[in-house]
Amino acid sequence: MPLSFFADFARTADAVGMTTKRLEKLAVLASYLSPLDDSDLIIACRFLAGRPFPASDERTLNVGFSVASTVLIELSGIDPAEYGPLVVRLGDLGDVATDILPNRGEPDEPITLRSALNAFEAIASARGTGQKALLLRNFILRASPLEGKYIVKLVTGDMRMGLKESLVEEALARMAGVRVEEVQWVNMLLGDIGETALMARHGRLPEARMRLFHPLKFMLATPVEKPSEIVTEARNRDETRLYIEDKYDGVRAQLHKEGDRADIYSRTLDPVTHRFPEVAQALASLPHDLIFDGEIVAYSQTDGRCLQFTALQKRLGRKTVSDDLMAEVPVACMVFDLLYLDGVTLLERPLSHRKELLASLDLSYPLVKAPSEPVPVEGLKAEGEGDEGEEPHLLDAMFDAARERGNEGLMVKTPGSLYSPGKRGKAWLKVKRALATLDVVVTAVEWGHGKRRSMLSDYTFAVLGPGGQLLNVGKAYSGLTDAEIIEMTEWFKAHTIRDFGRARLVEPAVVIEVAFDKIQSSARHKSGYALRFPRIVRLRPDKRPQDANTLDDVRAIAEG
Ligand code: AMP
Numbered sequence: 384m385p386l387s388f389f390a391d392f393a394r395t396a397d398a399v400g401m402t403t404k405r406l407e408k409l410a411v412l413a414s415y416l417s418p419l420d421d422s423d424l425i426i427a428c429r430f431l432a433g434r435p436f437p438a439s440d441e442r443t444l445n446v447g448f449s450v451a452s453t454v455l456i457e458l459s460g461i462d463p464a465e466y467g468p469l470v471v472r473l474g475d476l477g478d479v480a481t482d483i484l485p486n487r488g489e490p491d492e493p494i495t496l497r498s499a500l501n502a503f504e505a506i507a508s509a510r511g512t513g514q515k516a517l518l519l520r521n522f523i524l525r526a527s528p529l530e531g532k533y534i535v536k537l538v539t540g541d542m543r544m545g546l547k548e549s550l551v552e553e554a555l556a557r558m559a560g561v562r563v564e565e566v567q568w569v570n571m572l573l574g575d576i577g578e579t580a581l582m583a584r585h586g587r588l589p590e591a592r593m594r595l596f597h598p599l600k601f602m603l604a605t606p607v608e609k610p611s612e613i614v615t616e617a618r619n620r621d622e623t624r625l626y627i628e629d630k631y632d633g634v635r636a637q638l639h640k641e642g643d644r645a646d647i648y649s650r651t652l653d654p655v656t657h658r659f660p661e662v663a664q665a666l667a668s669l670p671h672d673l674i675f676d677g678e679i680v681a682y683s684q685t686d687g688r689c690l691q692f693t694a695l696q697k698r699l700g701r702k703t704v705s706d707d708l709m710a711e712v713p714v715a716c717m718v719f720d721l722l723y724l725d726g727v728t729l730l731e732r733p734l735s736h737r738k739e740l741l742a743s744l745d746l747s748y749p750l751v752k753a754p755s756e757p758v759p760v761e762g763l764k765a766e767g768e769g770d771e772g773e774e775p776h777l778l779d780a781m782f783d784a785a786r787e788r789g790n791e792g793l794m795v796k797t798p799g800s801l802y803s804p805g806k807r808g809k810a811w812l813k814v815k816r817a818l819a820t821l822d823v824v825v826t827a828v829e830w831g832h833g834k835r836r837s838m839l840s841d842y843t844f845a846v847l848g849p850g851g852q853l854l855n856v857g858k859a860y861s862g863l864t865d866a867e868i869i870e871m872t873e874w875f876k877a878h879t880i881r882d883f884g885r886a887r888l889v890e891p892a893v894v895i896e897v898a899f900d901k902i903q904s905s906a907r908h909k910s911g912y913a914l915r916f917p918r919i920v921r922l923r924p925d926k927r928p929q930d931a932n933t934l935d936d937v938r939a940i941a942e943g
Contacts, residue, residue: 386422386424386495387419387420387427387495387496387497388494388495388496389494389495389496389497389498389499389526389530389533390425390493390494390515390527390529390530391415391479391495392415392431392496392499392925393527393529393530393532393533393811394529395411395412395710395868396430396431396533397430397529397532398411398655398909399411399412399550399828404713405447405550405651406548407555408740409550409554409557410729411828412551412554412807413554413557413587414429414884415427415555416428416555416558416580417558417649420472421477421581421584422497423507424495424497424577424580424581424701424743425577425578425580425581426497426499426500426577427496428551428555428577428579428580429576429577430496430499430533430537430552430574431551431576432547432548432576433536433537433540433547433548434537434540434561435499435500435503435504435507435537435538435541436507437573437574437575437576437577438574438575438576438652438712439573439574439575439594439597439598439652440575441653441654441678442502442504442507442508443507443508444507444515444537444538444543445507445515445550445678446506446515446516446519446538446539447877447878447890448476448539448878448890449540449877449878450512450515450516450519450882451476451519451535451538451539451630452466452470452476453516453518453533454520454523455479455480455483455484455523456515456796458485458520458523458524459483459484459795460484460485461483463830466479466882466886467879467881467882468881469482469483470880470881471603471620471880471881471888476535476536476539476896477533477535477536478532479535480523480528480531480532480534480535481528481529481532482528483529484523484526484527484528484531486527486528487521487527490525490526490527492525493556494525494526499534502518502522502668503538505526506518506519506522506538507618507795510661511729512878514573517671519534519538522534523535534942535563538672539545548576549567549569550666551576551580552566552567552570552576552579555576555579555580555583555584555618556583558583558584559583559584559588561583561588562842566572566579566583566588566670567587567590568591569582569583569588569637570598571600571804571805572591572592572594572726572728573591573594573597574594574598574599574686575597575599579591579943580732583922591727592728593723593730594673595639595640595644595723596639596641596644596646596904597745598637598639598648598652598693598804599633599637599674599730599804600636600652600804601650601676601804601805602676602720602802602803602804602808602810602811603805603806603807603811604794604807604811604812604813605807605808605809605811605812605813606812606813606814607812607813607814609773610776610778610779610782610793610814610934611778611779611782611835612778613763613778613788613795613812613814614760614763614778615626616809616812617760617795617797618760619791619810620729620797621796622758622760622797623755623759623760623761624758624759624798624804625757625763625794625795625796625797625798626738626755626756626757626758626795626796626797626798627755627756627758627778627781627793627794628681628719628754628755628793628794628796629689629717629720629753629754629785629788629790629791629792629793629794630785630790630791630792630793630794630813630814630815631678631680631689631717631790631791632680632689632691632692632790632923633678633679633680633681633692633717633720633875634647634649634678634679634695634699635650635676635677635678635679635690635881635925636648636649636651636655636659636662636667636675636678636679636716637652637674637675637676637677638673638676638677638716638718639674640666640667640669640671640672640673642672642833643667645665645666646666647659647662647663647666647679647926650925650926651925651927651928657702657703657704657715658698658699659679659698659703659704659714660709661713661714661935662679662715662716662749662750663711665746665747665748665749665750666750668724670697671724671725672723672725672726672781672926673721673722673723673724673744674721674723675716675718675720675721675724675750676718676719676721676722676802676890677716677717677718677720677721677753678716678719678753679695679714679715679716679717679939680692680714680715680716680717681694681698681713681714682714682749682845683711683713683750685747686713688788688789689789689790690716690789690790690879691789691919692710694922695698695714695889696713696921697711697712698712698714698868698942699924700866700870705910707858709746712727712784714749715748715749715750715751715752716744716749716751716752717751717752717919718750718751718752718753719726719736719737719743719752719753719755719794720734720741720802720803721729721738721740721741721744722737722777723756724740729802730801730802730804731802732799732801733799733800733801734796734800734801734802734810735757735798735799738755751787754852755821756798756914757798757838758777760785763777763778764778765774778793781793782814784844788866791815792813792814792815793813793814794811794812794813794814795811795812795813795814796811796812797809797810797811800849810942814859819938820896820898820899820920821846821856821896821897821899821914821928821932821936821940822894822895822896822926822931822932823844823845823846823856823857823894823895823896823897823931823932824842824844824847824853824891824893824894824928825842825843825844825875825889825891825894825895826845826847826853826855826888826889826890826891827842827843827887827888827889827894828840828841828842828843828875828886828887828889829841829843829885829886830885830886831860831868838840838865838869839868839869839871839872839875839876839887840860840868840872841858841859841860842858842859842895842919843855843857843858844856844858844859844895844897844917845891845931846910846928846931846932846933846934846936846937847928847931847932847933847934848933848934849933849934851929851937853891854908854909854910854934855909856902856908856910856911856913856914857897857899857908857913857914857917858911858917859897859918859919862918862919863919863921863922869920871893871922873895874893875889875919878890878892891928892924892927892928893921893922894923894924894926894927894928894930894931895919895920895921895922896919896920896921896923897914897917897918898917898918898920899914899915899916899917899918900915900916901916902937902941903915904941910932910934910936910937912938912941
């Protein structure tokens with residue numbers, strides 16, 4: 384069996400990143416992948432997609448910015464005081480690695496794809512950061528600066544390699560002579576680009592079946608400012624009915640059940656079954672195999688009401704959930720979609736069909752079917768229609784009723800729509816609070832004052848610019864609880880890029896939701912905008928920086 388070297392993968396990934404032309408990228412990928420044998424093809428495709436293991440694999444390397452930095456500083460001998468500015472200048476830990484790692488010449492034993500995978504597996508199963516750092520150090524010691532770059536990118540999960548999974552899908556489709564949609568579909572079902580590659584190579588794509596306990600990406604909604612905009616949208620698309628349901632203020636959950644096994648996955652596709660044992664138990668006792676999509680909320684069974692997110696926060700922070708905590712913060716899963724039922728994949732069935740099947744199931748608390756009625760579009764008024772002083776628009780009234788029930792707003796869904804994993808389309812629309820909030824990324828923190836002088840409690844935050852760059856839009860004194868601030872202080876200390884004494888530049892990884900009174904133009908911020916009276920509403924551990932709001936959103940609110 385020919386050996387495939389990690390260096391060839393690194394050179395390929397680099398060459399793909401070097402050109403902006405899609406066709407050239409695809410040609411580079413095809414000429415690298417075609418000669419690989421089956422087992423190396425699987426590994427190479429996963430690496431190219433930016434992760435050592437399949438997307439559906441639950442293992443994580445848990446090597447963060449600070450562990451990788453410690454290793455790089457030690458192996459390169461760089462002055463730690465110069466390291467921070469270099470990270471800021473290059474903006475990418477992989478590039479920092481190539482820049483500072485020494486070239487040790489030809490290694491005795493070159494790294495192969497297989498031995499790289501073994502090293503990643505060892506790091507994933509090592510306990511404690513010390514052990515992980517040691518394994519990473521020994522691994523990078525065997526690497527050239529270019530290999531070091533991709534080891535660092537793969538261990539820290541930094542996907543910015545000029546190469547997205549979609550590009551690998553396209554290369555595989557071309558190599559197999561099939562439509563790219565076929566490859567995408569199978570990759571989505573299997574949650575593994577490596578196995579998808581193998582099936583494509585051997586003409587076996589049509590055999591792929593959805594697998595339980597491999598979480599699918601969630602379908603997402605597009606925000607609209609006012610309920611009445613929805614009517615305009617629906618008329619533009621000739622919809623006659625719309626499903627309207629409450630937007631619950633909890634955490635998104637995907638529930639899988641097969642035989643006696645039941646598992647729950649978070650929006651980041653991590654298993655969270657242990658957090659909600661009572662939901663998992665109810666799920667396990669259902670007489671069907673299925674996948675649900677829903678929102679887990681804190682819930683009062685006596686009133687049949689969902690409680691505010693802050694109530695749920697208590698449960699989210701704990702690793703183990705005691706009986707006391709379950710009694711103190713009861714939860715429910717508001718189930719709003721059915722993606723699989725007894726051997727049948729329902730993603731490509733219209734929502735109306737999925738809703739009918741969901742309605743036919745017998746669920747009991749803490750599994751609750753989210754009320755959802757198809758409302759005729761005719762009879763709903765678009766913005767500006769109707770006379771002053773008349774009945775309020777039905778949608779506005781429904782929005783207010785949802786708010787009165789303690790929920791966040793409304794979700795509006797098109798009956799004919801298919802379930803599109805990972806897509807934010809117009810088939811689902813969300814209407815949030817009348818006063819907008821923004822999800823932003825913390826970029827810098829400062830020590831507080833008075834009681835909070837030993838806590839990093841003041842946050843500067845940013846939205847995403849057109850090229851994905853972070854643009855600051857404000858600074859807020861924390862509205863978080865002391866316990867949260869203390870925990871975040873530790874995190875920020877461990878993820879400081881540069882320490883200026885009073886303030887620290889931190890790794891942009893924490894997403895928070897901020898409320899504000901208004902958005903003003905500002906010459907002080909590169910974004911051109913500043914939030915007026917921003918307040919931190921809550922941490923959004925369920926969101927990644929790439930899920931934050933964009934400069935376009937800010938502009939739309941400022942102008943709207
Ligand atoms: P946002 O977090 O503001 O982007 O809003 C989208 C989120 O709303 C989804 O990811 C779900 O977690 C949540 N959500 C609450 N209620 C519903 C619902 N009825 N249908 C779909 N998503 C919902």
